[in-house]
Amino acid sequence: MLFPLHIPCRGCGATDPVDIRLDEESPQWKCPKCGELNGAIFDLDFTIGYRLLARSHYEHTARKDFSLAIVLSAMAFDCELARLFHKWKGIETLRKGSNPDPKAIEKEYRDIRSVRAKIKSVGRLLYSEGIDAFACSTPNVKTMIEGNFKSVRIGSLASDFQKTVFEPRNRILHLGETKFEEADSARVFSIAKLGILVLQEMDKRKRETLK
Numbered sequence: 001m002l003f004p005l006h007i008p009c010r011g012c013g014a015t016d017p018v019d020i021r022l023d024e025e026s027p028q029w030k031c032p033k034c035g036e037l038n039g040a041i042f043d044l045d046f047t048i049g050y051r052l053l054a055r056s057h058y059e060h061t062a063r064k065d066f067s068l069a070i071v072l073s074a075m076a077f078d079c080e081l082a083r084l085f086h087k088w089k090g091i092e093t094l095r096k097g098s099n100p101d102p103k104a105i106e107k108e109y110r111d112i113r114s115v116r117a118k119i120k121s122v123g124r125l126l127y128s129e130g131i132d133a134f135a136c137s138t139p140n141v142k143t144m145i146e147g148n149f150k151s152v153r154i155g156s157l158a159s160d161f162q163k164t165v166f167e168p169r170n171r172i173l174h175l176g177e178t179k180f181e182e183a184d185s186a187r188v189f190s191i192a193k194l195g196i197l198v199l200q201e202m203d204k205r206k207r208e209t210l211k
Contacts, residue, residue, distance in 0.1 A: 003055040004062075011036025017058065022051055049080030049196040056189055066185035067178045073185075073192040074169035077161070078115070080196050081122050084203060085109045088125050091210075115166045119158035119195075126202035131157050134202055141201055145194065152191060157198075164191045 004017035009031040018038075020027045028039045056072035059065045089108070090100035112118045123131030135141045135154045145154055152160040168188055171177040 001055075003051045004058045005054060007038070007040060009034060009036050010038055017062075020051075022048065045200065047080060047196075047200075048083055049076045049199075052076035052079060053189070053193055053196070056192075060182070060185045060189060064182070066180045066182055067172050069185040070168050070180060070188045071172055073189045074165050077165055077192040077195045080199055081118050082109060084199060085118075085122050085125065087203075088206065114162070116158045116162040119161055122199070123158070123202070126199070126206045131198065131202070134205070135198060138201060138205075141198055144197070149191065149194060151187075152194065161191065161195050164188065165195065 001022045002019040003022060004019055006015045007018050008015050011031055012034040014031055014033045016032060018027070018029050020029075024042075026039065026041050028037060030037055052072055053076045056069045056076060059072060060069035086102065086105050086109070089105045090102075093100040109118070112121050120130060123134065127134040132155055135145060135157060142154065145152060145157075151164050165188055168180070168184065172180070
């Protein structure tokens with residue numbers, strides 16, 4: 001899968017979108033306008049979730065494919081949940097003196113059936129009291145949620161994320177609905193981005209406990 005980024009060419013300054021593979025960490029590309037060979041090194045925090053959000057934003061703004069943008073926003077959130085589950089289960093195993101088994105970790109994750117349960121499970125993995133307790137006790141996260149979102153509430157974050165992000169996705173993928181408007185896509189994108197931002201803050205807090 002590719003995701004587009006508007007990265008200025010160091011030769012001519014053109015900012016035409018560059019298609020980059022989802023797994024690339026140090027991409028190189030030739031500018032189509034001046035032929036300059038460009039390169040970039042991505043920050044470690046530019047995770048798969050943010051890369052898929054970039055693709056969602058492109059589908060929303062450039063192609064006006066609002067249904068695909070919704071699917072990609074939900075995919076971004078879903079992938080970030082899975083990434084963090086694998087990461088921290090692996091670290092737990094290493095700290096116990098054993099080598100992680102990716103297949104076993106993947107099975108454990110897949111056995112968590114609902115999205116709501118996955119959000120709760122990853123939340124507890126990152127912060128023992130869970131995602132709602134973390135949001136309530138972290139001023140910048142609490143302000144971000146309470147000041148900008150009416151359909152996502154501290155106290156029911158997992159259920160609200162499932163309802164606002166993943167239910168629209170399911171209507172597209174499971175029922176074939178495609179009559180989504182620009183506002184629908186923008187709403188799902190913003191809430192999925194919020195979810196990833198909260199997970200990122202939780203991941204940072206968790207990393208501090210290892211120091």
